[in-house]
Amino acid sequence: MENYLEKHLEMQIYCSNLAMNLDELKLSGMSHFFQLQSHDEALHQRRITNYLLQNSEQIYRKGIEFSFSKKKTGLDCLEEYLEKRTEFLKLTNELCESAMKNQDHLTYNFYNWFLQDYYEEIDEINxxxxxxxxxxxxxxxxxxxxxxxxxxxxxxxxxxxxxxNFD
Ligand SMILES: [Fe+2]
Structure with missing residues (x-):
């Protein structure tokens, strides 16, 4: 779960950089969307942290190595984001599967929320x-x-x- 937490931190920084990139391309509405997505990634980290703390597991964050390459168009930004989100969905699916194998149904349910969330987000970006x-x-x-x-x-x-909520 530590790795999952760090992956969300990476997504948070990535979405914030996408917002900057889109603003440079004069797409302020799209930039706004990714600023909020960056915030959403931070909230995901709080969900994970709360789950860990409620199970008396403490994780001390170390920070991450991060690189970002600027895109030339808004479409390039959305398509790369879609690719990353799809990989994230795959990773979440694998974590779900391993929780199930360990007969840890609580953790399985915990990851399930993220599966639904990414399904919805991928649909929206498409x-x-x-x-x-x-x-x-x-x-x-x-x-x-x-x-x-x-x-x-x-x-x-x-x-x-x-x-x-699906609304
Ligand atoms: Fe989300």
């Missing part, structure tokens, strides 16, 4: 990518849509067994 292609690579509509993302409600995310 919708944005499709829209850009439908608009013949004009970003006006997607930039507007992504700029309307609202702040995440904190407590349903950071509470280890709060249910996932």
């Amino acid at each position: 919708t944005f990518i499709d829209k850009i292609y439908l608009d013949e690579k004009n970003y006006f509509n997607v930039n507007e849509m992504m700029g309307k993302r609202e702040d995440v409600a904190v407590s349903p995310v950071v509470t280890p067994f709060a249910p996932h």
Whole structure:
């Protein structure tokens, strides 16, 4: 779970850098979306930390090595993010499987929330990518849509067994 926590920290920094990259490309709505996604990744870390603490497991963070390469278009940003999110879904699936093998049903349930969350996030990003292609690579509509993302409600995310809402 320590590795899972660090992977979320990496995603948090990555999303923050994507927000900077998109702002440089003059896509302020898309930049806003990824600023909020960076916050969401921080909240995921709190969910994991709370679960560990409730099980009396302490993890001291060490920080991570991180590199970021700037992208030339908004589409490149979304497509790379989609790739990373899909890898994350795969990793979560593997962790679910190993919890199940260890007959640790509680941890299995804990990871399940993340599976649903990434499924939903991947679906949303795919919708944005499709829209850009439908608009013949004009970003006006997607930039507007992504700029309307609202702040995440904190407590349903950071509470280890709060249910996932599909709304
Ligand atoms: Fe999330």
